[in-house]
Amino acid sequence: MELRDRMRELAEQVRRHRYRYYVLDAPVLSDAQYDALERELRDLEAAHPELADPNSPTRRVGAPPVEGFEKRRHAIPMLSLDNAYSEADLRAWEAKWRKLAPEAEPRYAAELKVDGLSLSLRYEKGELVEAVTRGDGETGELVTENARTIADIPKVLRGHTVPERLTVRGEVFLSRKRWEELNRERDARGEPRFANPRNAASGTMKLLDSQAVYDRRLSFLPWQAIWDETWPSPHEAGQAAAMAQLEEWGFTRMPARDFGSLDDMLRFIETQAEARLTLGFDTDGVVIKVLDFALQERLGETDRVPRWAIAFKYPALQATTTVLGITWQVGRTGKLTPVAELEAVEVAGSTVRRATLHNADELARLGLRVGHRVFIEKGGEVIPKVVALVPGEATRDLPAPEIPAACPECGGEVGKSDEEEVAIRCLNPECPAKLTARVLHFGGRPALDIEGLGEALVDQLVASGRFAQPWDLFTLLREPRLGVAYLAGLERMAEKSAQNVLAALDAARRKPLSRWIHALGIPMVGARTAELLAEAFPSLEALWVAEEARLQAVEEVGPKVASAVRAFATLHPDLPAQLAALGIAPTPPAQRDRGGLPLSGEVAVVTGTLPTLSREEAEALLKQLGAKVTGSVSAKTTLLVAGEKAGSKLAKAEALGIPVRDEAWLRGFGG
Numbered sequence: 001m002e003l004r005d006r007m008r009e010l011a012e013q014v015r016r017h018r019y020r021y022y023v024l025d026a027p028v029l030s031d032a033q034y035d036a037l038e039r040e041l042r043d044l045e046a047a048h049p050e051l052a053d054p055n056s057p058t059r060r061v062g063a064p065p066v067e068g069f070e071k072r073r074h075a076i077p078m079l080s081l082d083n084a085y086s087e088a089d090l091r092a093w094e095a096k097w098r099k100l101a102p103e104a105e106p107r108y109a110a111e112l113k114v115d116g117l118s119l120s121l122r123y124e125k126g127e128l129v130e131a132v133t134r135g136d137g138e139t140g141e142l143v144t145e146n147a148r149t150i151a152d153i154p155k156v157l158r159g160h161t162v163p164e165r166l167t168v169r170g171e172v173f174l175s176r177k178r179w180e181e182l183n184r185e186r187d188a189r190g191e192p193r194f195a196n197p198r199n200a201a202s203g204t205m206k207l208l209d210s211q212a213v214y215d216r217r218l219s220f221l222p223w224q225a226i227w228d229e230t231w232p233s234p235h236e237a238g239q240a241a242a243m244a245q246l247e248e249w250g251f252t253r254m255p256a257r258d259f260g261s262l263d264d265m266l267r268f269i270e271t272q273a274e275a276r277l278t279l280g281f282d283t284d285g286v287v288i289k290v291l292d293f294a295l296q297e298r299l300g301e302t303d304r305v306p307r308w309a310i311a312f313k314y315p316a317l318q319a320t321t322t323v324l325g326i327t328w329q330v331g332r333t334g335k336l337t338p339v340a341e342l343e344a345v346e347v348a349g350s351t352v353r354r355a356t357l358h359n360a361d362e363l364a365r366l367g368l369r370v371g372h373r374v375f376i377e378k379g380g381e382v383i384p385k386v387v388a389l390v391p392g393e394a395t396r397d398l399p400a401p402e403i404p405a406a407c408p409e410c411g412g413e414v415g416k417s418d419e420e421e422v423a424i425r426c427l428n429p430e431c432p433a434k435l436t437a438r439v440l441h442f443g444g445r446p447a448l449d450i451e452g453l454g455e456a457l458v459d460q461l462v463a464s465g466r467f468a469q470p471w472d473l474f475t476l477l478r479e480p481r482l483g484v485a486y487l488a489g490l491e492r493m494a495e496k497s498a499q500n501v502l503a504a505l506d507a508a509r510r511k512p513l514s515r516w517i518h519a520l521g522i523p524m525v526g527a528r529t530a531e532l533l534a535e536a537f538p539s540l541e542a543l544w545v546a547e548e549a550r551l552q553a554v555e556e557v558g559p560k561v562a563s564a565v566r567a568f569a570t571l572h573p574d575l576p577a578q579l580a581a582l583g584i585a586p587t588p589p590a591q592r593d594r595g596g597l598p599l600s601g602e603v604a605v606v607t608g609t610l611p612t613l614s615r616e617e618a619e620a621l622l623k624q625l626g627a628k629v630t631g632s633v634s635a636k637t638t639l640l641v642a643g644e645k646a647g648s649k650l651a652k653a654e655a656l657g658i659p660v661r662d663e664a665w666l667r668g669f670g671g
């Protein structure tokens with residue numbers, strides 16, 4: 001093919017894909033594929049300037065504005081950025097601009113490169129008057145109403161003094177969370193998903209209905225400020241001072257940035273490689289800018305990019321590979337997570353062999369089968385995830401993966417713990433997969449607070465298979481010397497720390513009863529409920545034999561909690577005795593006024609024949625509810641529980657104006 005034809009064809013492709021990307025927000029190529037096309041064209045134009053088309057898309061940024069919006073010309077063009085992929089690229093860039101200003105000291109600002117779409121905001125006397133998209137760099141779409149819906153964009157600048165005219169440029173974007181929510185809504189309506197948050201943000205800004213834009217909850221972060229002579233120029237402190245000034249006027253601060261030499265910038269790039277992944281929104285690099293505004297002006301720009309700034313781009317976090325199998329992992333809370341076993345693939349410098357599929361619903365949504373080729377992505381989480389099937393794969397005839405009917409760890413029943421939940425869980429509370437979590441809870445701050453019982457140690461203890469239940473740890477105290485030797489033999493455990501752990505266990509034996517009840521990990525019993533139970537039952541033995549009715553008489557204990565306590569006691573009938581044999585003697589709460597109970601402070605009398613309760617039972621229930629029970633009505637009596645054939649006591653109570661209640665009322669407390 002003629003070189004000229006190849007160049008024309010490349011230009012045509014670049015235009016087409018830019019249109020799909022910038023205008024339709026529906027790219028068909030990956031960024032890397034697109035970049036390769038654009039680079040080829042750019043390289044050919046550089047090598048053969050005589051063949052270059054003066055209207056080549058490489059001389060423009062973005063794409064022409066879409067119909068439907070009024071168009072606006074930018075007073076100062078909105079440019080793109082040159083890219084760097086390595087330290088060498090950055091040093092070459094520095095060397096290049098320094099040729100134009102050899103005496104200037106290289107000082108820079110580093111900012112995150114937020115992956116959204118650029119927007120130019122114009123303020124007059126502190127009021128937002130116009131918002132325009134980048135468009136093709138010269139002319140963009142007027143989207144002021146849409147911009148007004150974005151909470152991060154001040155409609156009026158904060159503060160008394162502001163420049164006459166101010167232009168603020170920055171990035172409009174969508175958080176990952178909102179993007180996922182939007183896609184769920186679109187799934188539900190059968191609409192196509194947004195490929196990524198950037199496409200979603202860009203599509204949103206082009207909606208003609210600003211209420212709909214508001215509903216999407218876009219965000220905005222500024223990266224440039226240009227003001228007129230009514231406000232002093234910060235010169236050397238340029239970018240740093242301008243951004244600080246914008247914050248004072250009410251803009252949001254970039255979550256990470258730095259100022260300094262190129263070496264400082266390189267360090268920033270390194271620390272942000274990981275840190276940026278946890279921000280909750282997408283960034284695809286770091287932008288390095290010459291700090292000094294006067295120097296920026298001297299260096300100027302080409303027709304497409306400024307010479308005083310460069311974008312360092314992190315290696316792509318996505319890759320494609322083949323699914324070799326699907327396994328199910330039981331998490332610490334019993335959650336079953338499908339994991340894709342993959343043909344090994346390099347992503348951003350490490351080899352990936354497994355990727356999470358989150359849950360059974362996600363597996364179904366993706367329509368994933370063993371054998372499919374998929375896109376995987378490394379994000380803020382430890383394990384990468386499968387994001388989509390490679391186009392065309394969905395039509396292949398492969399068997400659907402099976403959802404496990406039983407827990408792969410313990411064979412126990414699996415199901416959803418409540419209707420709303422999308423995850424399936426192992427429903428066996430004693431599943432060994434949950435033991436680590438149970439031990440960590442057992443020794444945790446709010447429970448027994450056993451110092452030294454950290455994650456690394458617990459993992460080893462559980463892996464040893466020596467402890468089936470958290471409280472089995474106390475068997476180490478039977479022969480303290482052997483216990484210390486055992487612990488000291490574990491990884492990262494010195495003799496001294498082993499002794500400390502044993503001492504902490506020893507001290508835990510007499511910790512308050514409420515902490516013990518909490519530590520056991522009875523489903524639905526948190527720290528507060530444990531405290532109330534400890535107030536009502538002076539020992540584990542007493543708690544173990546309590547009927548549901550008695551349990552429900554305790555404040556804040558409803559039928560669900562009561563039955564959970566019963567179920568736990570039934571599952572471990574000998575636990576109080578077992579613990580006692582291990583030398584465990586929880587300290588009951590000091591006998592106080594039982595202030596927390598429903599009838600605390602009441603002085604009650606029972607009289608007459610109650611429909612179902614004997615007098616003794618009614619009295620016991622009253623006491624359990626916190627009331628003091630006496631035999632005769634006096635001025636001190638505050639409550640009379642009366643049944644059939646009540647005689648003189650009822651009359652006296654009525655005479656004294658003491659409230660009279662029946663058994664149904666008493667049972668209303670759960671008795």
Ligand SMILES: NC(=O)c1ccc[n+]([C@@H]2O[C@H](COP(=O)([O-])OP(=O)(O)OC[C@H]3O[C@@H](n4cnc5c(N)ncnc54)[C@H](O)[C@@H]3O)[C@@H](O)[C@H]2O)c1
Pocket residue numbers: 017018020021022027028029030031032034035061062079080081111112113114115116117118119134170171223287311
């Ligand atoms: N997949 C496709 O088909 C397709 C097509 C066209 C373009 N693209 C992709 O679009 C990108 C090129 O787009 P581009 O020309 O907008 O360039 P760019 O996104 O690489 O960089 C320039 C933009 O970065 C933004 N930016 C974010 N944070 C910034 C900060 N702190 N300071 C300054 N600017 C900041 C600005 O909006 C600026 O316009 C490439 O990644 C390319 O792969 C993909």
Ligand SMILES: [Zn+2]
Pocket residue numbers: 330407408409410411412426427428431432433
């Ligand atoms: Zn299980």
